[in-house]
Amino acid sequence: MVRFKLASLNPKGFCSLWLFLAAFGIPLSAAAQQAAPSLPLLFDSRERLAKPDLTSLVRLRFLTSVDFPPFNFMDQNGKLSGFNVDLAREICAELEISDKCQIQALPFGDLKDALAASQGDAVIAGLAVGSELRRQFSFSRPYLMLPARFARNLKAPIKGENAASLTDRSVGVVKETAHAAMLAAYFPKVKAVPFDSKEALLTALKDGKVDAVFADSLQLSFWVSSQASEKCCALFDGPYMSEEFLGEGMTIMLRQKDEVLRSAFDHALAALSRSGRLQEIYLRYFPYGLY
Numbered sequence: 001m002v003r004f005k006l007a008s009l010n011p012k013g014f015c016s017l018w019l020f021l022a023a024f025g026i027p028l029s030a031a032a033q034q035a036a037p038s039l040p041l042l043f044d045s046r047e048r049l050a051k052p053d054l055t056s057l058v059r060l061r062f063l064t065s066v067d068f069p070p071f072n073f074m075d076q077n078g079k080l081s082g083f084n085v086d087l088a089r090e091i092c093a094e095l096e097i098s099d100k101c102q103i104q105a106l107p108f109g110d111l112k113d114a115l116a117a118s119q120g121d122a123v124i125a126g127l128a129v130g131s132e133l134r135r136q137f138s139f140s141r142p143y144l145m146l147p148a149r150f151a152r153n154l155k156a157p158i159k160g161e162n163a164a165s166l167t168d169r170s171v172g173v174v175k176e177t178a179h180a181a182m183l184a185a186y187f188p189k190v191k192a193v194p195f196d197s198k199e200a201l202l203t204a205l206k207d208g209k210v211d212a213v214f215a216d217s218l219q220l221s222f223w224v225s226s227q228a229s230e231k232c233c234a235l236f237d238g239p240y241m242s243e244e245f246l247g248e249g250m251t252i253m254l255r256q257k258d259e260v261l262r263s264a265f266d267h268a269l270a271a272l273s274r275s276g277r278l279q280e281i282y283l284r285y286f287p288y289g290l291y
Helices: 011-023 028-035 083-094 108-116 131-136 178-186 198-206 217-224 259-275 277-285
Strands: 060-064 072-074 101-105 137-139 148-153 170-174 191-195 212-216 233-240 253-255
Touching: 060 083, 060 108, 072 083, 083 101, 083 259, 083 277, 108 131, 108 137, 108 253, 131 137, 137 259, 148 198, 148 217, 170 178, 170 198, 178 191, 178 212, 191 198, 198 212, 212 217, 217 233, 253 259, 259 277
Parallel strands: 060 101, 170 191, 170 212
Antiparallel strands: 137 253, 148 212, 148 233
16 A cells, blocks of 8 residues: 655655755745645536435544645644645535544554454545555545646756757656656656655756756645745646556545445535635645646
8 A cells, every 4th residue: 555656755755845844934824825826626517416315424434644744744733634634624514424523543554454444434645546455445536636747947048938848958857756757758858867866856956957857746846935945946837647657646545335425525525626615725735836
């Protein structure tokens, strides 16, 4: 069982990124108010998904972890927080079952077995949906996609505003990752430069050793806005989505027998998307935007 399939989306990577942002005092809420980036709609606004009857539901137990900021983590007061945690609460409110909802944190590696053993009813923790998991579990519709993006060094003599401008130019990428494979498949005319880690990748971009980099939008959007980048760089072109390389998106995992609950989640997610409440949660945790 793995995290959502992106090069930097692992527990250590996200914890390092979130601690890094906190250390540099990036004004998240202020930036959210100023930039107000939009969240692409994953549900057709004309589609109306039926709301199942949950009156017989005794309780709804969401399972998550605490090592995946900004999606799930313990805040400075020891309170379970994050995008997924707030979303779970909003789903319960939309379904009018807030008094029946519980959210419990477990080690990431224990989530699948805990769900299978009925120690919880749904996992919301950034799991990568794969064929093996689909044989065992059911999944809601995606509620968030994390695209790939380019970031460029502003001093690099790149003429143009799209990826075609990077032809024959050096573009860094973390080797042996989904982004490396995606860069090779989608942009064969760039000069791909492999790096062992995201830290080495970003240092090379800041130092001008590569003209641009290709990585996950979450990391790049925060980094280019941080003091660590020293205003060297900016997001460039994109975003780029690919189910083949980046996965289906973030979903909620359930037991296969719980189809009524899955339908309820789909209904709630669609309603939250239409009402703008999903966008509000998005801005709370991704003030610089992913798209």
